[in-house]
Amino acid sequence: MHYMKIPLRAAFRFDTISRYRFVDGGDLWSQRSATLQCPHVEGEAPSEPFGLRSRRSTTLRNKRVEGEAPAEPFGVCGRDGARASSVQEAGENAVNTHVVQQPVVDVVVDLPAALQEVFTYLLPRALEAKVQVGSCVLVPFSGQEVLGYVARRYPMDACEAGKLKQVIDVVEGSLPLDENRLALAEWLAHEYRCGLAAAVRLLAPTEMVAKVQRVLRLTPLVQQQELWELSPNAPERHLLELLQSAGGQLPETTAKAQLGATLFNTAIYRLKRRGLVEQKNVLEAATARARVLRHVRLNISPEQAENLAEACASRAPAQAALLRALAVAEEEMLPMAELLRQVGVSASALKSLEARGVVGFADVPVYRSPFGKVNLSQADTTLQMTPDQDRCLSEIGQAIEAGAHRSFLLFGVTGSGKTEVYLRAVSIALARGRSALILVPEIALAAQVVEAVKARFGNLVAVLHSALSAGERFDEWRRAREQRARVVVGARSAVFAPLDNLGLIVIDEEHEGAYKQQEHVPRYHARTVALQRAHREGAVLLMGSATPSIETFYQARQGAHTLLHLPTRVEGRPLPTVHIVDMREAPRARGGVFSQRMAEAIAERLQRGEQVILFLNRRAYASFVMCRKCGTVVKCRRCEVSLSYHKVDHSLRCHHCDYRQSVPTKCPSCGSVHIYPFGLGTQRVEEEMQQLFPDARLLRMDRDTTTRKGAHHVLLARFRAQEADVLIGTQMVAKGLDFPKVTLVGVVSADTALHLPDFRAAERAFQLLTQVAGRAGRAHQPGEVIVQTFNPEHEAIQTAATHDYQQFYEREILYREELRYPPFSRLANILVLHPEEAKAEETCRRAAERCREVIAAERIDAEVLGPVQAPIPRLRGLWRWHCLVKCYQPEVLPDLLHSALEGLSPSQGGTLQVDIDPYSVL
Structure with a gap:
């Protein structure tokens, strides 16, 4: 253990927004651990900022920004001992009621660096009326003007405040910062290893807040002859040409994207040395604001x-x-x-x-409503509850009435009426004057849930997801913040909705990977954030699923959540019958993708006027194009993955970076003309359906057909209105959708996700098959599911066919325990990206070594796997190496990573990413 002695005459205590207040006391020993243990002493002096550097502390640290010099951290004794004396003066001044005070603010500075401190600035009198907690302000920081968010405002003795730098200006836009939300952002920054500013920015849509953009500018020294003196292939020449064509100024991100990170870094270094280019921060106003109409x-x-x-x-x-x-x-x-x-x-x-x-x-x-196309007539508000539903609702309702935090897992088979339980729980929360938040995993699913919620609660409902326009999102977010909307329905980011007096959070389909942010920092899981938020705000968390994640179900069995069960469908409707077709032996319909059995079942439904859903979790026409002579597969130039064939425009596309090219007429390796598409995609399924059933009305729902705004809703509305007989789709059609006329679900290939190098592969396959099977027979007509597979013996397929989650769980949990995977450990995936593979490998090895050193030194029960090349070795021009940290003491993982990786960064052009609790390790 490490200890740090603070030789001061003033002790401190930790208050609700992670600052330190000084009180009379003696020396204080502070253990460097995840939680600072601080004595509570009554009779405290007015709050003073103070900086405590502790590598493994979860608390916000505060730094003061003084004079005209660049901001520096204050240590325990401050600069040249000045800090210690100022603390003593603060204690003496606490009893002097005539001391002149000035307002100061603690600011979360918005910089790319992962800062977890707040910085204190003097608030000029001209800005006093404009600045509140949450305001966006412009402040000086290390010789530049940067954006920041006011975390706290309080008075300080004039003598002390006079040493601080001043806030420059107030910027349009504000964040809903209060003590609860700031504490949540602090937890998020520590838990997912990101800067405090990155966590705070999640509290409002990005277009609602101004931002400072880094731009490149040509200096007056640039002359035409400078350009011609450079080699035609010199990276600095390319950058100068870009700047000149853009009128002398260009966003740094744009230049980096066009040149590539390595060339950009070389060019900017050389041009800045010669004084030809300068980097400046430019303030960009918020792009979303209220729409007004002149009357x-x-x-x-x-x-x-x-x-x-x-x-x-x-x-x-x-x-x-x-x-x-x-x-x-x-x-x-x-x-x-x-x-x-x-x-x-x-x-x-x-x-x-x-x-x-x-x-x-x-x-x-003018209110820009996102509900224009929502058909409220589809929502039935008079449904009768089953005894199982009543029992579950009673227990949830008691928890809401009690006004204290509790968490529930509602485990119910598909079609068991989980949504009705959600809605009635929301009614209970509203009746107590509290608000409610409903999270759904997919935008496609949001429309159907919104219909039910909007029909039940009318104008009290707001919706938040990425498919809204910036204006719609602004209006909906503001309605929630102003408490005009008391129920918010949304996807992952809606977990930060600005609802006050939150009484209930519902997470529908809690097992879904869409709740995990995988692309941007912080890489949070909405389920984990929701649990933390519910705990902090005294709300009830209700998670629902027919196929709960292994981790959540294990936690419920261990007593962390109350387990509620809906074992049967409403009105006693039977679960669909599932038939497994072994495609190794089954006869094919015209030798195509459909087995004879599936083709006959489709024909039977079409003849009876019923509807069919065909599921294949792969878009395009074919998954790759290969030469039959030499075996060459056409790959993306920027990624080590095959290009998918899209027959619609006869192109090859990369589904990772969107690179496109025409289909080659001959093999690029051997010159053979025998180059053909292989594998399955939704486009090919659609084509074969047209050939087998030319009179059938088809709809295809995948990423290619849902790029336009509202496309999800339009396609689903058409299918519900029976304007189509067959819906062909990817996982978009597998979850939560309820179509009474669907009596057959066909899984064209159940093997697409079975053998991925990921310990969750079997779990995901089971969940997807069970969910898509649940779309059949949801009304009074019985349902049937046909699953085509080359692996009929696989346990995920066998247990999905019998709708037996318990059996799958019992097998899977033994496997997880034996190999010590979650829930028996906590994972962190350390991924290094670099244009040069050797440098990616080198940095990843250093990261793994550092982690092992900390594990050994601190005697942490953990291990490091790797480093190895990632399963997808190259994406978007960057080589990928990773290592996996398995920690068997879950609470220390963030601190372990902070200690091991602090100061470690790849060479120019590289990136080090840390994904804690990764959903996928590909």
């Missing part, structure tokens, strides 16, 4: 307007017509554009009336 109102009574219209009818007929329209209008104000269009006059007539004081103008906010 016109009468400043006189309607009777007076009628009389005035009569008086001016001959000399000003346009004004008279406007007055008459306003006089007879039912509304107090009319939209100006609509009024002018209705009367058929120009705006000059209105301006004349305004000049006379007869009319006035007002800008009225």
